[in-house]
Amino acid sequence: MSGVERTEPDHLAGPLLYEVIRSLWPLHRTIVRAVERELVGTGMTAGQHAVMDELRRAGPRTVPQLARLLGLDRQPVQRLVNDATALGLAESTPNPEHRRSRLIRLTPEGEATIRGIQEAEEAELRRRLSDLSAGDVMTALHVLRRLGEEFRDLAQDAPPHPADRGEDAP
Template sequence: MSVIEGDAGEHAGGGSAGEPTATEDLLYDVIRRLWPLHRTVVRAVERELADTGMTAGEHALLDALHTEGPRTVPQLARTMGLDRQPVQRWVNHAAELGLVVTAPNPAHRRSSLIRLTTEGTAAIRGIQRFESTELRQRLADLPAEDVRTALHVLDRLGEEFRHLANGSRVQREETDSQGSRDSRGSEGSNGSNGNPEGHDSRPTAPLMHKGRSGA
């Protein structure tokens, strides 16, 4: 199945039937770059973490907990777009390192909350300080507006591919005879995490501090 589907004449400036538009070509270029970029980022992060005992997945876990606060493993899996199994492995290893602990969950007795320890909070804060410095030095030439545009495009791609992963389609809005707009099609369930591999995809920040507590 084609990653991006469209009918001739539906896009402004579109070519003949079956030919992608210029925008579709650009979207393909973005999508083609995502997986190699992701793997490159993971390799760079894990190289920086070589002496800490942490993995790139555990960095992503700490970042999610620092951003969102205490969460259950299922909640973390949804936030990170992963199955529960890899997230549970990261939680277990982070707990062994003293970076997270489990806590009672008032909303669900059988599903404990995962929260950062003092050491875990210090680790992620140190990592973020280091990363902020590196980003300023390496990407200072990128205007903020370009970064905001990139975020918008990535968010939109994520939204549409979640629908595809869930087996649903969101069709274009159609205008009826009275001029009102009717959005047809189901938006699908958000219960699926949309990770086709189901294991060891590791969302992570671009760079990593070598020490857990940061300097």
């Protein structure tokens, strides 16, 4: 046998990681649809919810900072911020660190709105997923964060996609 003896769980890690990755896209779409259903009547979209969640979690940010936190391009985030601003949920304020790049922050109405939505969402998650322990959730977070780190590195090392250069994909 080689110098490193592999246990069965380690041997299965590769195929299991593929299963995690395969599960992410449909899971993401399902979560977005569920969030959109919960937002009916609020005038908000799932994208605005994500922006408001980041602002509530991390405090005032510039649009480029929000885009980096959300893993999105700046332009769609700017549209989401504009829409949230039009609803009175967010506002643009002077940035003491940069004259031209304004800070986006939640309004008191935006703070109350996202807090109420998140409290209801958390209660629903606790009710539906009561069979998961805090340890289970911490393990899931660890795996997802590690995948995120590695795929961010892979995405940065990859050559630009033809669409990113204004070309048609093959």
